[in-house]
Amino acid sequence: MNKIYQKMYPGNKNRSKGVLGGLFCSAIPRDFYADSHPCFYKRAGFTLIELLVVVLIVGILAAIALPQYQKAVERARAAEAMTNLRALVNAEQLYIMTMGGPTDNMDILDIQLSGDINDEGKIVLKNFTYEIRNINGNSTPGSFEVVAARNNTGDKLLAYYLYYSYIGNYSCVAIEEEAKNICSSLCGNAKFKNNPIGYAYCRIT
Numbered sequence: 001m002n003k004i005y006q007k008m009y010p011g012n013k014n015r016s017k018g019v020l021g022g023l024f025c026s027a028i029p030r031d032f033y034a035d036s037h038p039c040f041y042k043r044a045g046f047t048l049i050e051l052l053v054v055v056l057i058v059g060i061l062a063a064i065a066l067p068q069y070q071k072a073v074e075r076a077r078a079a080e081a082m083t084n085l086r087a088l089v090n091a092e093q094l095y096i097m098t099m100g101g102p103t104d105n106m107d108i109l110d111i112q113l114s115g116d117i118n119d120e121g122k123i124v125l126k127n128f129t130y131e132i133r134n135i136n137g138n139s140t141p142g143s144f145e146v147v148a149a150r151n152n153t154g155d156k157l158l159a160y161y162l163y164y165s166y167i168g169n170y171s172c173v174a175i176e177e178e179a180k181n182i183c184s185s186l187c188g189n190a191k192f193k194n195n196p197i198g199y200a201y202c203r204i205t
Contacts, residue, residue, distance in 0.1 A: 074157065075185040081128045081162055082170075082186060082204070085148045087111055088130055089164050092144055102144045104132045127151055134166070143167075157182070163201075170204040 091111035096102050103109070107117055115125040122131040127150065134145045143166035150158045160179035163171045172183035173195070180192060180200060187202035195201055 070157075071181060074182055077127050078160075078162070078172075078182050078186055081148045081150075084113060084125075084128070084130065085146060085162050085164060085170070088113075088132070089146050092132060092146065096144075102132075102135045104135055104144075106130070106132060124151075128162075162186075162204075171201045172204055173199050173201040175199050 088106070088109070088111060091109040092102060095109055104121055106121065106123055113123050113125060113130065115123045115130075117123055120131070122129050128148045129151055130146070130148050132144055132146050135143070145166050146164040147161055148163075149161040152158075156176040157178045159175040160182055161173050161175070163173055165171065172186050174180045174183045174192070177200075183192075183200075183202055186204050188205050190202040190205060192200045192202050
């Protein structure tokens with residue numbers, strides 16, 4: 001009789017089994033019953049397979065995201081260089097209006113760039129080197145050109161420079177094919193052209 005009663009009313013049945021038991025266990029706060037309630041158990045740690053899967057996923061995400069991040073950073077640097085280039089051009093034009101002629105001495109221009117002027121008269125910053133050149137070599141009197149060249153870092157992506165011509169145009173010149181993406185971010189929908197030296201350039205609008 002006792003055995004029949006135990007079969008009809010089992011007293012030590014695991015409450016985590018069955019549909020109702022599962023719902024009951026999912027409704028219990030884990031913080032209060034994680035140590036005492038039979039629905040929960042402690043894991044000793046992660047398996048090797050789990051760790052390898054996590055490392056693989058992180059590696060794939062890094063391989064995809066890192067190049068895009070580097071390009072985004074370089075586009076921001078190019079935009080900053082373009083701002084400095086415009087400021088330098090405006091300072092040169094203001095000097096011409098005041099003194100009646102251009103100068104290649106950037107030390108006397110009304111502009112402050114956080115860099116040093118080297119022996120060649122160029123302003124060297126962390127990422128770009130700025131210079132004014134070809135002042136007397138053009139047929140247009142009082143004309144000048146300004147160049148912001150990306151400092152050499154050994155990366156083809158960075159082989160480009162920003163250019164203000166004596167006819168009043170701003171351009172981005174890509175020395176290597178990989179630099180076209182950077183110039184495209186500044187030129188917008190402008191198409192690339194090839195200059196006589198063989199570099200690709202686009203007009204900055």
